[in-house]
Amino acid sequence: MRVFALLVALAGALASASEPDLSAFASLPADPAPPELVRGLHYWISNENDLHLFHDAVKDKGGVYIGVGSDQNYLLGAWARAETLVLLDFDQSIVDLHRVYRVLFLAAETPEEFLRLWQPKSREEVRRLIEEGYPDKKQRTGALRAYGTARWAVDRRLKRVVTQMAKASLPCFVVDAAEYAHIRRLFQEDKVFMVRGDLTAQRTVSAVGRAVAQAGKKVGVLYLSNAEQYFPYDARYRSNMRELSLDEGSVVVRTSGQRGVSHVKGTYYHYNTQSGSSFLAWLADAKTRDVRRMLRYAPDSGTVYGLSRLDVGPEEAREAAKQRLLAKVQAKKVRRGKGLSRAARGEAVR
Numbered sequence: 264m265r266v267f268a269l270l271v272a273l274a275g276a277l278a279s280a281s282e283p284d285l286s287a288f289a290s291l292p293a294d295p296a297p298p299e300l301v302r303g304l305h306y307w308i309s310n311e312n313d314l315h316l317f318h319d320a321v322k323d324k325g326g327v328y329i330g331v332g333s334d335q336n337y338l339l340g341a342w343a344r345a346e347t348l349v350l351l352d353f354d355q356s357i358v359d360l361h362r363v364y365r366v367l368f369l370a371a372e373t374p375e376e377f378l379r380l381w382q383p384k385s386r387e388e389v390r391r392l393i394e395e396g397y398p399d400k401k402q403r404t405g406a407l408r409a410y411g412t413a414r415w416a417v418d419r420r421l422k423r424v425v426t427q428m429a430k431a432s433l434p435c436f437v438v439d440a441a442e443y444a445h446i447r448r449l450f451q452e453d454k455v456f457m458v459r460g461d462l463t464a465q466r467t468v469s470a471v472g473r474a475v476a477q478a479g480k481k482v483g484v485l486y487l488s489n490a491e492q493y494f495p496y497d498a499r500y501r502s503n504m505r506e507l508s509l510d511e512g513s514v515v516v517r518t519s520g521q522r523g524v525s526h527v528k529g530t531y532y533h534y535n536t537q538s539g540s541s542f543l544a545w546l547a548d549a550k551t552r553d554v555r556r557m558l559r560y561a562p563d564s565g566t567v568y569g570l571s572r573l574d575v576g577p578e579e580a581r582e583a584a585k586q587r588l589l590a591k592v593q594a595k596k597v598r599r600g601k602g603l604s605r606a607a608r609g610e611a612v613r
Contacts, residue, residue, distance in 0.1 A: 293466070306332065307356075324513075360409040363409055
């Protein structure tokens, strides 16, 4: 009997040892609230309607998923089969909305039930779930306020996501049972962490990097949305990104609504994917003062206009861009020469 008890204890110890230490994620410090929001708005839902363009880049990346914004993180995190989700936004209201998502994922066993809970007829039920899910008054009040304001927008957005992913013939967490189950399981196992975090501030992102290292994990996906277009690559941002221990196996996915880069036809955005090692190389380059100075060298995918992939550092990318430009100039000279030749032959005939 004593031997059996020792074996049970040993098995428990081994199981605990095999589980990553996520305690640092549970105590991530929040950054101070920003003095103002972009355009004074809460971005309750994503308006990036071509997220299917990121599917192949993030698929099965695993590891720690770090993302800003709201609903898009669940779509991308499920595709990535992330082992841990870190959801941050500098707007506390978006963090509060993620808390609403949490109670609904925990309550709904299926994607159909999850969608039902966002409908108007479920308002009293959801309010009760929030009341029961957050004993802390501050968290409860924030979640109730976010739900009351954003419910209609989220309901409409999720229905659009269903349509968009069906058109792209891709699985979606609000339709596909396996995709939904993956995200729900992360919530059930307390592997989803929500915090007010500013990509350019001192506390949160740096602490996330330390938590990733403590857990012995790697960042699989870093989703930046279009946040980078609103700030320069200053010393703090560069330091924050370096602390995330990105590598060749990591992928950074972002959008950009800036001028000077191609946009997917009929949309606000350019879509870019980049290896973690490439991103770090560009951040080490003093000439790369903002995201646009980097994206101008990202070669087009060749499949979708407005989609680019960047997997090399600045020197190689700039040289490749130079060669592409020289090739275009040469091609133009050849075409001009052929035109002159035809004109000359025409004169000779006359």
